[in-house]
Amino acid sequence: xxxxxxxxxxxxxxxxxxxxxxxxxxxxxxxxxxxxxxxxxxxxxxxxxxxxxxxxxxxxxxxxxxxxxxxxxxxxxxxxxxxxxxxxxxxxxxxxxxxxxxxxxxxxxxxxxxxxxxxxxxxxxxxxxxxxxxxxxxxxxxxxxxxxxxxxxxxxxxxxxxxxxxxxxxxxxxxxxxxxxxxxxxxxxxxxxxxxxxxxxxxxxxxxxxxxxxxxxxxxxxxxxxxxxxxxxxxxxxxxxxxxxxxxxxxxxxxxxxxxxxxxxxxxxxxxxxxxxxxxxxxxxxxxxxxxxxxxxxxxxxxxxxxxxxxxxxxxxxxxxxxxxxxxxxxxxxxxxxxxxxxxxxxxxxxxxxxxxxxxxxxxxxxxxxxxxxxxxxxxxxxxxxxxxxxxxxxxxxxxxxxxxxxxxxxxxxxxxxxxxxxxxxxxxxxxxxxxxxxxxxxxxxxxxxxxxxxxxxxxxxxxxxxxxxxxxxxxxxxxxxxxxxxxxxxxxx
Numbered sequence: 001x002x003x004x005x006x007x008x009x010x011x012x013x014x015x016x017x018x019x020x021x022x023x024x025x026x027x028x029x030x031x032x033x034x035x036x037x038x039x040x041x042x043x044x045x046x047x048x049x050x051x052x053x054x055x056x057x058x059x060x061x062x063x064x065x066x067x068x069x070x071x072x073x074x075x076x077x078x079x080x081x082x083x084x085x086x087x088x089x090x091x092x093x094x095x096x097x098x099x100x101x102x103x104x105x106x107x108x109x110x111x112x113x114x115x116x117x118x119x120x121x122x123x124x125x126x127x128x129x130x131x132x133x134x135x136x137x138x139x140x141x142x143x144x145x146x147x148x149x150x151x152x153x154x155x156x157x158x159x160x161x162x163x164x165x166x167x168x169x170x171x172x173x174x175x176x177x178x179x180x181x182x183x184x185x186x187x188x189x190x191x192x193x194x195x196x197x198x199x200x201x202x203x204x205x206x207x208x209x210x211x212x213x214x215x216x217x218x219x220x221x222x223x224x225x226x227x228x229x230x231x232x233x234x235x236x237x238x239x240x241x242x243x244x245x246x247x248x249x250x251x252x253x254x255x256x257x258x259x260x261x262x263x264x265x266x267x268x269x270x271x272x273x274x275x276x277x278x279x280x281x282x283x284x285x286x287x288x289x290x291x292x293x294x295x296x297x298x299x300x301x302x303x304x305x306x307x308x309x310x311x312x313x314x315x316x317x318x319x320x321x322x323x324x325x326x327x328x329x330x331x332x333x334x335x336x337x338x339x340x341x342x343x344x345x346x347x348x349x350x351x352x353x354x355x356x357x358x359x360x361x362x363x364x365x366x367x368x369x370x371x372x373x374x375x376x377x378x379x380x381x382x383x384x385x386x387x388x389x390x391x392x393x394x395x396x397x398x399x400x401x402x403x404x405x406x407x408x409x410x411x412x413x414x415x416x417x418x419x420x421x422x423x424x425x426x427x428x429x430x431x432x433x434x435x436x437x438x439x440x441x442x443x444x445x446x447x448x449x450x451x452x453x454x455x456x457x458x459x460x461x462x463x464x465x466x467x468x469x470x471x472x473x474x475x476x477x478x479x480x481x482x483x484x485x486x487x488x489x490x491x492x493x494x
C-alpha cells in the first residue's frame with residue numbers, strides 16, 4: 001500500500017539523516033567553542049527534529065491529539081529508552097546529585113507548565129514565556145560555565161553550588177561528546193540533512209495519520225505511541241551506544257534536554273503561533289504520565305545517586321503500563337478509568353520499590369558516586385523498635401498484613417469492607433524505625449485501598465474516598481514519625 005511504503009520510507013530517511021545532522025551539528029558546535037553541556041543541548045535539538053517536525057505538522061493539520069501525543073509520548077519514551085534501557089545495558093548509571101538536581105529542576109518546571117497548558121489552566125502564550133525564560137537562563141548558565149553569576153547578586157553559597165553542578169555535568173559529557181572541529185562542508189551537509197529530516201518527518205506524519213484514519217486507530221495512539229517511539233529512536237540508539245561505552249551517565253542530560261526542547265519547540269511554540277484547541281482527556285493522560293514518570297525518575301536518580309539495573313527494569317515496566325493506559329483510553333474500552341487508575345497506582349508502588357536500597361552499591365568508579373562495585377548498605381540492618389525483632393522481619397510482617405486484608409476483602413466482595421484495616425500495614429512498618437520502609441508500606445496500603453473499591457462496590461463514592469483519605473493520612477503520619485525517630489537516632493539512616 002502507498003501509505004505504508006511512504007511511512008517506511010519516511011522512517012528510514014529520517015533516522016539516517018538524523019544521525020548525519022547530529023554529528024555535523026556537534027562538529028560545528030565544537031568549532032564555535034561551545035561547552036560540552038551546551039553542545040549537548042544543541043545536539044539534542046538536532047536529534048529532536050523528527051518529533052518536532054511531526055508535531056508541528058499534526059498541529060497545523062488540526063490533529064491536536066497526534067501533535068501533543070508525539071511530543072509528550074516521545075518524552076515518556078525517552079525516559080524509558082534513554083534512562084531505563086541505558087541503565088539495563090550499562091548495569092547501572094552513576095550520577096552526581098548536583099547534576100540531577102540542576103537538570104531536574106529545569107525539567108520539572110517545564111513538565112509542570114506543560115501540564116497546566118494542556119489542562120487548559122494556563123494560556124499557551126504564558127506557558128511559552130515561562131518555559132522559554134527558564135530554558136534560556138539554563139543555556140546561559142551552561143554556556144558561560146557558571147561565570148558571571150556574581151552579577152545576579154545570588155548568595156555566595158548558591159553561586160558555588162551552581163558552578164559545581166555545571167562542572168560535574170561537563171565532566172559527565174566530555175567523553176560522550178568529543179567531535180572534531182567542523183568546516184564549511186559540515187555546514188552544507190547539516191543544512192542538507194536538516195531539509196531531508198524535515199521532509200521525511202512530514203511525510204511520515206502524513207502517512208501515519210492516513211493509516212490511522214483508514215484502520216480506525218485513535219489519534220492518541222498514532223501520535224503518543226507509534227510516531228513518538230519512531231521519531232525518538234535516534235536518541236534511544238545513541239543512549240544505548242553511550243551506555244555500552246561506559247558513558248551512560250550522559251543519558252540523563254540527553255533525556256532531560258530532549259524532553260525540555262520537545263515541549264518548548266515541539267508543542268508550546270507552534271501552539272502559540274498556530275493555535276491549540278484544548279486537547280482531549282487522552283492528551284491530558286499522556287501529559288500526566290510524562291510529568292509523573294519524570295518526577296519519579298529524578299527522585300530515584302537523586303536518592304540512589306544513579307539508576308541501578310533494577311531501577312531501569314522498573315522504569316521500562318512502567319512504560320509498559322503507560323502504553324496499556326494509552327491503548328485502553330484510545331479505544332475507550334469498558335472500565336477504562338478503573339484500569340488506568342489501577343495501572344497508575346501500581347506504577348507508583350513499583351517505582352517506590354526502586355527507592356528501597358536492598359543492596360545498594362556505593363561507587364562505580366573513583367570520584368563519582370553512584371551504582372557500581374563496592375561496599376553495600378542494607379535497609380534492614382539493625383534492630384527494630386521491638387526487642388529481639390530485626391527491621392527485616394517487622395517490614396515483612398508490615399507487607400503481609402495489608403496483603404492478607406486485601407485478599408480477604410477482595411474474596412468477600414460486597415459482603416464486607418475491610419479497607420479501613422489496611423492502616424495496620426504502615427502502623428506495623430513504623431516499628432522498623434526506617435522512614436523509607438514505612439513510606440513504601442504506606443504506598444502499598446494506599447494502592448490497595450484504591451483497588452479494593454472495585455470488588456467492594458464503592459468505587460469513587462464518598463465512602464471510598466473517605467477510606468482512601470484515612471489510609472493516606474495514617475501512612476503519612478507513620479512515615480513522619482519514623483523520620484523523627486531517624487533524626488533522634490542517626491544510626492538508623494534509612
